[in-house]
Amino acid sequence: MERSYNFNAGPAALPLDVLKKAQSELTNFKNSGMSVMELSHRSKEYEEVHNRAQQLLRELLNIPENYEVLFLQGGASLQFTMVPINFLGNGNGSYVLTGSWSKKALKEAEKIGKTTIAATSEQTNFDRIPKLNELSIDDNASYVHITSNNTIYGTQWQAFPTVENLIADMSSDILCRPLDVSKFKLIYAGAQKNLGPSGVTVVIADKNFLEKGADNLPTMLDYRTHSKNNSLFNTPPTFAIYMLSLVLEWLKDQGGTEKIQETNNQKASLLYNVIDESNGFYNGHAQKDSRSIMNVTFTLPSDDLTKQFLAESKELGFVGLNGHRSIGGCRASIYNAVPLESVEKLSEFMISFQKKA
Ligand SMILES: Cc1ncc(COP(=O)(O)O)c(C=O)c1O
Incomplete structure (x- = not known):
């Protein structure tokens, strides 16, 4: 059967070359006598895959040294909770509403603490990104949260605001264009659109910012748990990370x-x-x-x-x-x-x- 013209919103199309490479290695990964899925996540072979995926992300996005690259689970949806639980503190979470996903992110933050809406385009059914000068950021903002691309409405930030403690959900456009990571304190993206299969969520975050997270958090919800353990505190989604590394190699080959x-x-x-x-x-x-x-x-x-x-x-x-x-x-x-x-x-x-x- 021919391959479809796949315009799925996510999980979405993967490069055919990546699928073929995975297929060729499926039963015997690098002479280990087993598939990547069967390797121990503590093995040398797996460690190489894990570190290679991190290194490729660093190269492709020019990620500064003082940023962590984490591989988490729970999708972007768990980040809607992890961000406020770690960073809201006594301040306000300031949210720019540009679609259903940013509203969902706000809803989770409201359960944790105080929030404000920095701007919204809901009046016109989210048909646009608010202009940078429309943003009204509370003096007491712990962070400002945006959704860089609105998967459902088809809108995308063309330029990012220069504000303190900017956090972005980049699930549906990470790696679609060059990015100045240093404008952000934290970026998160579920993999199943531009990065690979579902199952892994990439987080790129300023190390100092992570250190300022709240104390006494449940272990798995504390970013520091994952940064201290190179995202190997518990068993990571090894196959998804392997596929991510192949997609990143492919992207590098594309230029x-x-x-x-x-x-x-x-x-x-x-x-x-x-x-x-x-x-x-x-x-x-x-x-x-x-x-x-x-x-x-x-x-x-x-x-x-x-x-x-x-x-x-x-x-x-x-x-x-x-x-x-x-x-x-x-x-x-x-x-x-x-x-x-x-x-x-x-x-x-x-x-x-x-x-x-
Ligand atoms: C921009 C954006 N954020 C968050 C999500 C939710 O991602 P997940 O299903 O990985 O939790 C999606 C899913 O389509 C999305 O497009």
Whole structure:
């Protein structure tokens, strides 16, 4: 069977070369006589995989020495709790609301302590990222939390605010472009969009900031537990981390974040051009200056046409084009591993569907 044109929002497409490499090593990893999944997480062979994944992340994102790279579990959703439980203290958690995920992050922080909303675009159904000068940050803010890319609404921060103690959920766009890590105290990302399979969450954090976390936390919820133990305090998701290391090798072979950003821009432009040139047949959800290069969201003139579009696209091998249930319409998730060819095919299909409609 041919591979699908996979536009799933996450878990999402992985590079075919990565899957083939994993397949070739599956039953006998580096002459160990077993798969990576069967290795002890304390073995030398596994340790190399673990450290290589960290090192590649450091290289690809130019992560400063004074930052930790952690591999945690519980998805980005557990980070919604870990961030406030570690860092809220007696201050305010200041949240910028740009979609469902940032609202979920805020909801968890509200259970831990005081919070404020620094800005929100909910009035216009999260169709934009607030301007930097719209942010109102409390003097007593313990940190400012943003969601760099809004997977459901298809909006993305184009430039980051310069504020103290900035924390970002980068689950759906980490490594899609170069990043100045030093602007952030902590970055977290579930792997299942741009990094690999689900099961591992990457955390990149300023070491001094981590040290300022609250005392007497449950062991597993304390970032320091994981930083002191090189993310090996308990059994890590070894296979997910192995896959992460292969995805990072692949990204390095592609030329790293600058090169992938060029390709991502090219892919996103293909779809946004179709939308913009469709005379309103396709209606993009995101305002132009907030458009995501990872998730392209749009609607068609009616529910019937949307259904027909999805049905016909499915026949042709396109997968995952339905919009999230909370906003409907369509969404094409075009993460790093989605080949340009899949996006070209989709743009051709969109044009021909409009002509016929
Ligand atoms: C931006 C963002 N944050 C958080 C999550 C939740 O991630 P997880 O399912 O890994 O907890 C998602 C999942 O789609 C997401 O897109």
